[in-house]
Each structure stands twice: as structure tokens, then as C-alpha cells.
Amino acid sequence: MKKILVTGASGWLGAEIVRTLLARGDAVVAADIVISPATAALASRDPKLTAVAVDLCEWPQVMSLMTAQRPDAVIHAAAVVGVIQCADIPIKANRVNVEGSINLFEAMRLAGVKRVVHVSTEETYGDFLAPTIDEEHPQKPVSVYGATKLAVEHYGRMYSRDHGLECINVRTCWVYGPHLPRPRVPRTFIEAALRGEPLHVDDGAQLAVDQVYIADTVAGLLLALDKPRHRYDSYNVATGVAPTIADVADAVNRAVPGARISVGSLGPYRHGGVVLSATKGALDISRARTELGYEPQYDLQRGIEATIEATRAAFAREAVTGDQR
Missing domain, CATH: 3.40.50.720 (NAD(P)-binding Rossmann-like Domain)
Structure with a gap:
């Protein structure tokens, strides 16, 4: 130890x-x-x-x-x-x-x-x-x-x-993942979907991020x-692939029946709608695989579904206790 x-x-x-x-x-x-x-x-x-x-x-x-x-x-x-x-x-x-x-x-x-x-x-x-x-x-x-x-x-x-x-x-x-403290993708998409609220973001659909x-x-x-x-x-240490913000919205829509999450391409992605994002992509994880034996266990869909499950449980607790995160 x-x-x-x-x-x-x-x-x-x-x-x-x-x-x-x-x-x-x-x-x-x-x-x-x-x-x-x-x-x-x-x-x-x-x-x-x-x-x-x-x-x-x-x-x-x-x-x-x-x-x-x-x-x-x-x-x-x-x-x-x-x-x-x-x-x-x-x-x-x-x-x-x-x-x-x-x-x-x-x-x-x-x-x-x-x-x-x-x-x-x-x-x-x-x-x-x-x-x-x-x-x-x-x-x-x-x-x-x-x-x-x-x-x-x-x-x-x-x-x-x-x-x-x-x-x-x-x-x-x-x-x-579950309980991400900052209001950004995918948390914002998941919470809107679970509340049954449509969410459309005007900008950033094509930003690809690992x-x-x-x-x-x-x-x-x-x-x-x-x-x-x-x-x-x-x-x-990442996944080695880079879904777009639109792909993340699609993953949430697949996982939550009736979800209406969409992203437009009117402009570039801005953090918090304010700070322009750097150009992103995927991180090559070959070194971590070879040297550390690292292998990611969660692709985007599995990770989104795990986060949805935990968020749904948190919403249920809020409904019982009246607490808000």
C-alpha cells in the first residue's frame, strides 16, 4: 500500500x-x-x-x-x-x-x-x-x-x-461524466433532454473535440x-477520436427518447458563448497505449448513457428532497 x-x-x-x-x-x-x-x-x-x-x-x-x-x-x-x-x-x-x-x-x-x-x-x-x-x-x-x-x-x-x-x-x-460541475457540453444537452426541454445552440456544430x-x-x-x-x-490520455458537438447532440437524442437537442453552424464554438475555442481534434493515444497499457473503456455513446443514468438518478433525488444542484 x-x-x-x-x-x-x-x-x-x-x-x-x-x-x-x-x-x-x-x-x-x-x-x-x-x-x-x-x-x-x-x-x-x-x-x-x-x-x-x-x-x-x-x-x-x-x-x-x-x-x-x-x-x-x-x-x-x-x-x-x-x-x-x-x-x-x-x-x-x-x-x-x-x-x-x-x-x-x-x-x-x-x-x-x-x-x-x-x-x-x-x-x-x-x-x-x-x-x-x-x-x-x-x-x-x-x-x-x-x-x-x-x-x-x-x-x-x-x-x-x-x-x-x-x-x-x-x-x-x-x-x-456524472455531475460535471461546469455548465458545458454534454451536461447542458443531457439536462435539457431529461427535463423534456428542447435545446438549440446556434453555433459550433462542427467543432470536433476528443x-x-x-x-x-x-x-x-x-x-x-x-x-x-x-x-x-x-x-x-483521451479516446483517440473526435466527435463534433453535433455528434454529441445526436448521441443524447439517441439515448433519451423524445429529446430535441440541436446545434447550428452559424458561427464558431465559444466557451460559455463568449471565449472563442481553439481548433480541436483528436488526441493520438498511441504513446499511452504502448507505454502505460492505457485503453479507453467508454466511447461517446457509452459515456453519454452512463452520464444520463447518473443524472436521471440525481434528478430523482432532487424531486424527493427538494434540493437543487
Whole structure:
């Protein structure tokens, strides 16, 4: 049994990482700026889980966490996540994503913790120059989010070269699944369909994006965590195919009888209807397959159906309790 520190552990992806690590028998230190009630409740039930409130932007807190817990490795999921979220608060995004990561790497160096798996993103590539791209594609981000994540990758390389850390970057794409916290595709399509409401989006039908179910993302992260030796410091973890936004709408319509979800092509896709998306496509996952043994288990239709099932159950609970997400 290893002890794994998970940053951003009360977030959507971080919480799934924590649950998966616990299920396979690891001890987990769940760190976040605020410990969610769900994480606290899980820690009260499972002695393998320790929950610690820590602000990665505050150096003394990070160093105290690392020296007190002495984890075997780190999965670094803490960040201001998303293109529009970072565009709205660029200074805070830089402080949390970049400065917080430097604090983490420095604390690891001083405490003798060597391996960190950083949750990175396709946004580091910027505009895709081909329908499918591999890890050697130029990294020219066009969003604040992508720029901060690329900076973290580069700082990780410096710490690896100069201090012997092993900073591994897992670049995923549009991760989705049950209870996605941001109102974007496919959540918006699924919720409208389950409510019996028609939804038409005027723009972005032809944007092709590799959409990755959350369980596949977590599986790839843990494979990178577990690999004894790495020849590479970056892996694309996605599906290797890129459905269009219109394809996602069709998948929802197939899965929910009577659903009326449609997307037009009047203009390009904009995050939140505001921030222009980079040109996307599919991530070549050959390296992750060969080096990690990664194989995605969810194609788009299966992932959409799993998300619909969980969302339908959440709606039923809301109807009984009166709670709204």
C-alpha cells in the first residue's frame, strides 16, 4: 500500500481520483483549499483517507503538508480549471495554477518526494494543426488556462532536470461524466433532454473535440502513477477520436427518447458563448497505449448513457428532497 497525496481532492476530478485510489487499497491524503462535506464524510468512514485543508498558494502550508505527510507520490489536480473560468480571473489563475505548482514542486524537493503526476490539458497545444495530434505537436496555447498549464509543465521539467523530481504530465481533453460541475457540453444537452426541454445552440456544430469519460481519465492518471520508469514526461490520455458537438447532440437524442437537442453552424464554438475555442481534434493515444497499457473503456455513446443514468438518478433525488444542484 502506498500513500498518495491528491491535490484538488475535493474537486470533481480530484474526488474521483481519491475514491479510485481508496478502492484499490492505497492510503490517500486529500488536500484542498476547502474540504468538501463529501470528502470529510468519506474520511470519517475510511481510515485510509486523511483530509487536509491547505492553500497551495501559501508556502508554509504546503511545506507543512509535505513534511507531515511524506507521501510516496503526488497526483496534482488542483487548479483553476477551464478556459472561460481562467479568462475571467487571469491573475488568480496564474497564482493558483503556476505559483501553487511551484510551491508544490519545491516542497517535494525539500521533503524528498520524487514523483508527481500533473493533470494537464490539450489546451497547451493551442490550435490543432491536424485532425489527430500526438505529444510532439507544438505547444502554443491560445487561452489563459492553456498558458498556465504549459508553464506548470515547463517548471516540472526544470525541477526534474535540476532536482531529480519526476514530473509526469497527463494531457487529457474535454473530460465529462456524472455531475460535471461546469455548465458545458454534454451536461447542458443531457439536462435539457431529461427535463423534456428542447435545446438549440446556434453555433459550433462542427467543432470536433476528443471527449473523455471521467473514469478513463482517472485510469490513465493511475497508470502513469504506477509505471516504474518513464521514457517520456507527457502522455495524451483521451479516446483517440473526435466527435463534433453535433455528434454529441445526436448521441443524447439517441439515448433519451423524445429529446430535441440541436446545434447550428452559424458561427464558431465559444466557451460559455463568449471565449472563442481553439481548433480541436483528436488526441493520438498511441504513446499511452504502448507505454502505460492505457485503453479507453467508454466511447461517446457509452459515456453519454452512463452520464444520463447518473443524472436521471440525481434528478430523482432532487424531486424527493427538494434540493437543487
